[in-house]
Amino acid sequence: MNSIGYVKIGNVSIPRTAALAPMASVADRAYRLMCKEYGAGYLVSEMISAKGLVYGDSKTAELCTIDPRERPMALQLFGEEAVFVGRAAAMLAPFEPDIIDINMGCPVPKIVGNGSGSALLKDPKRAAEIVRETVKNAGCPVTVKMRIGWDPEHINAVEFAKIIEDAGASALTVHGRTRTQFYSGTADWDRIAEVKRAVNIPVIGNGDVSNAKQCEDMYSHTGCGLVMIGRGSYGRPWVFEQVRHYLETGKLLPDPDVRERMRVMLRHAELTCGFKGERQGIKEMRHNFAWYIKGLRGASRLRGKSGELNTFEDLRAAAEEVIAANDGSEENG
Ligand SMILES: Cc1cc2nc3c(=O)[nH]c(=O)nc-3n(C[C@H](O)[C@H](O)[C@H](O)COP(=O)(O)O)c2cc1C
Numbered sequence: 629m630n631s632i633g634y635v636k637i638g639n640v641s642i643p644r645t646a647a648l649a650p651m652a653s654v655a656d657r658a659y660r661l662m663c664k665e666y667g668a669g670y671l672v673s674e675m676i677s678a679k680g681l682v683y684g685d686s687k688t689a690e691l692c693t694i695d696p697r698e699r700p701m702a703l704q705l706f707g708e709e710a711v712f713v714g715r716a717a718a719m720l721a722p723f724e725p726d727i728i729d730i731n732m733g734c735p736v737p738k739i740v741g742n743g744s745g746s747a748l749l750k751d752p753k754r755a756a757e758i759v760r761e762t763v764k765n766a767g768c769p770v771t772v773k774m775r776i777g778w779d780p781e782h783i784n785a786v787e788f789a790k791i792i793e794d795a796g797a798s799a800l801t802v803h804g805r806t807r808t809q810f811y812s813g814t815a816d817w818d819r820i821a822e823v824k825r826a827v828n829i830p831v832i833g834n835g836d837v838s839n840a841k842q843c844e845d846m847y848s849h850t851g852c853g854l855v856m857i858g859r860g861s862y863g864r865p866w867v868f869e870q871v872r873h874y875l876e877t878g879k880l881l882p883d884p885d886v887r888e889r890m891r892v893m894l895r896h897a898e899l900t901c902g903f904k905g906e907r908q909g910i911k912e913m914r915h916n917f918a919w920y921i922k923g924l925r926g927a928s929r930l931r932g933k934s935g936e937l938n939t940f941e942d943l944r945a946a947a948e949e950v951i952a953a954n955d956g957s958e959e960n961g
């Protein structure tokens with residue numbers, strides 16, 4: 629059995645398994661807790677608007693709440709003005725984040741249009757100011773999540789990473805895509821490796837890891853301190869257990885059978901409804917349900933009906949239907 633070891637971000641020790649990537653509107657508290665139950669080593673919140681927080685938006689504050697079971701966990705801020713991000717960092721103190729992460733990778737036009745997210749890749753001076761101001765105001769380590777550049781002609785991951793390190797960041801997450809790629813094409817792990825070689829702070833590798841073998845490949849290809857999984861966890865929180873098991877033993881754990889998948893899905897629904905109430909919770913479970921049944925017999929038909937799921941009982945009945953359709957076989961459907 630191999631010992632997986634730890635990476636240290638400031639004073640925070642994180643097991644070198646896989647971390648869950650921040651995903652706005654997807655990786656909410658229930659989703660994160662599911663991944664944590666399966667051994668995700670580190671969690672990051674959905675991105676939080678620095679301005680929203682400073683101006684007292686109540687929805688924004690809700691995003692900052694950390695369940696003790698989620699630790700170690702980062703709260704992620706986005707913003708384009710150093711003073712706001714700094715003030716927001718100070719306002720996070722009552723929530724006691726283990727780490728504050730700054731989003732410099734979001735490609736969404738609304739965010740980029742305001743000069744935040746991946747727009748900061750084009751303005752390293754401003755990005756550094758934001759980091760300095762955040763470090764000054766945060767009571768915890770500050771990290772940055774970035775992409776490798778704006779577009780293929782402007783790949784500046786190494787220069788940008790060095791600037792961010794000099795500004796006081798304690799670690800960097802690098803998603804190996806450019807802004808203009810959004811989520812298409814493949815993540816360039818060579819660029820992540822270059823950043824890792826160029827800086828002295830831990831680098832978290834991210835992009836296109838969705839199973840245990842790919843996670844090990846990311847570690848060995850890039851030399852990164854930690855690997856982060858986003859979309860590969862859709863409907864598969866057990867991927868984190870599979871990663872840990874593989875890294876520790878070299879043996880692959882199979883995916884759970886259909887009954888277990890449905891049990892996990894309902895546990896996820898219970899948590900979601902507990903936090904958001906049944907009505908909103910089940911509404912939000914519709915896309916999760918579609919992910920949990922992906923690849924199972926009858927999935928496309930059942931996915932088509934997911935808009936009709938309104939109550940926990942509806943979801944339980946749908947789970948029974950999935951089990952019945954897959955009794956003894958798990959073919960693509
Ligand atoms: C639905 C969705 C929401 C996301 N929201 C955020 C976010 O709030 N903050 C952030 O830094 N990255 C966000 N990302 C990017 C992911 O954290 C990650 O970098 C990206 O999905 C690549 O990793 P993957 O290939 O493992 O999915 C989001 C991605 C998706 C698909």
